[in-house]
Amino acid sequence: MRVSEGPTIYQRRIVIGAAICTAAFLIVGLQLVRVTLLRPPPPTGIEHIAAARADLVDRNGELLARDLPVTDVYALVSALDDKDGAARALAGATGAGYGRLKYAFTHAKHPYALVARQLTPDAIDRVMKLGVPGLEFEPDTKRYYPQGRVTAQLVGLTDPDGNGQSGLERGLDARLHNGTGQVVTSIDMRVQYILDSEVAAARNTFRALKAGGIVMDVNTGEILAMASLPDFDPNWRHFEGDDSDKNIMAGDRYELGSVFKVLSFALAMEDHTTTPDEVFPIGNGLKIGKYTIHEAEAMPATYTARDILAHSSNIGTAQIALRSGPVRQRQFLESLGLLDMMDSALPERARPLYPRNNWGTIETATIGFGHGISVAPLSYVTAAAIVVNGGRKIVPTFVKHPEDARGAQILKPETSIQMRQLLRYVVTNGTGRKADIPGYDVGGKTGSAEKPRENGRGYQSHVLVTSFVAAFPIFQPRYLVFVLLDTPHGAKESGGGILAGMTAAPLAGRVITRIAPILGVTQKPVAVAQREAP
8 A cells, every 4th residue: 555645845835925915905805995994084174076066157158157176185194204204295286284284193082183274286296206104084075266266256165975066057056056057147257357347447546445236137137247346356265455355336335326216106107196397496405304415516596307317416316215205116116126136146135225114204315316225236227227118127147047037017117218317317417427338228327325433323424325226228238237446536637536437437337438338339320319209
């Protein structure tokens, strides 16, 4: 009987090799499990790419906001042999604070510490070249705003997790969160650039504290442009100088002064409490109880109603407003939406201020010429659009909607026609002459309001908010332009004056000159325009 021999040396080597390979695979497998399944979440709790938001574009497809791929970087603290050196190097490569990184690495409460979020590819390249051990990279997205400051407050911002925080980013958040396609706004970037540049130039010329403007389609309610200065860089998000993220056109409120006379006259024409040719005494002041109403400038002894509006007489407008009385005046302003916060896609809103419990005779007189009531400029613009668009309700929209969207009849059509004629007269014969752009039939109204004192007691002498509201072409209105200068100062261009006729009216005129051809409004020959004048 033959006895079998043991395994040969070659067989033993094969067994040993197989065991080593098996052990190696087990080690690699365990490491993968640790990294992918057992690794503690980053300190922020972010474990996945944020859901991409849809693009935000203007009415012509011009990009306003888009998600771009970026990377978040974390460090495995236990792998950092030189924590101070790693903090210093990573701070230089990413822009993160050295002090924060050093503290995070030396006082880590989690295995992983956040180095920086939303780094661009060039920043990641710098990080990779450092050779710092233990770094991990998480894909993410970052919202980019190609129009920069020009649409900063209007478009708004998202937070690092892709949630809308302000402006249209927040107001249209539900639509944008679906992450597909585009959300088309009513904004026309051609008009936006013009409005923003002209408002900025006027603010600089008159050294105004703030400035802004709105362009609206009076028949659809579409906002084509909205500017608010000072602004900020939405891609940098660090404020410098007087940078501000406040949208004064929607989120601030003003006593707008004489542009409110448009509404007082609309009510008077609607109720037939006066006619354009009725003569009113002006004199040196109108006494109401213990108060006396004065004019901003010298006025003649009498004025017709149309000249009261054209030359912006406070005394004359107060008399006309008093004929309507407090109850009717309040009811009328309420029907125009001025006594409630304006509801729009912008989350920035301002609650109007007005006499809720003591709306009496003096309040009726002062509200008639735009004092004693504070509203958001967007609310006023909407009311003014109703006055000129045939008297029909309009709701401001920031989503493209080119169809006629006029609603219920607020004013009689004939009242709107009368107001168009009066507003044209203001521009041809009154304080709005510097907004009279030949061939475009501009109608409008100036507003110069003294700013209330901070304690609410009285007004600051010679500290004004000036504005101008303009509609064109006034006899078949399509667009409304509103501009505002907060605390303008005299300049050579205005002969040292600060009233709206010298500051806001020419600003509106320059805006109309530039946007009218873009919007397809044909300029009439001067001779034709003169023949068609009322």
